[in-house]
Amino acid sequence: MENSIIDECLLNNERLGKKVVFSEEYKKKADKAHKLYMQLFDILNDEQKKIFKEYVDTATAVCSEADTAHFKEGLRTGLLLAMECLT
Numbered sequence: 246m247e248n249s250i251i252d253e254c255l256l257n258n259e260r261l262g263k264k265v266v267f268s269e270e271y272k273k274k275a276d277k278a279h280k281l282y283m284q285l286f287d288i289l290n291d292e293q294k295k296i297f298k299e300y301v302d303t304a305t306a307v308c309s310e311a312d313t314a315h316f317k318e319g320l321r322t323g324l325l326l327a328m329e330c331l332t
Contacts, residue, residue, distance in 0.1 A: 267275075282301065289297055 286294060286297065
């Protein structure tokens with residue numbers, strides 16, 4: 246099953262991530278988030294910067310875990326749907 250979609254989904258093949266196309270709306274929101282981050286970061290003292298950076302890193306990790314859980318459930322649901330359609 247070399248280069249199969251199953252390999253890509255289940256083994257988290259790097260190529261799969263390269264196929265994701267982000268919308269212009271996503272890019273705008275990402276740029277705005279970065280600008281806001283930098284504006285806030287620039288006005289904080291060193292201790293506040295450390296806490297803020299840790300908060301952002303933790304919030305990002307939470308979002309990543311949620312994305313992974315949603316992907317797994319979507320894949321499971323899609324496979325069940327495909328199996329049901331084929332029976």
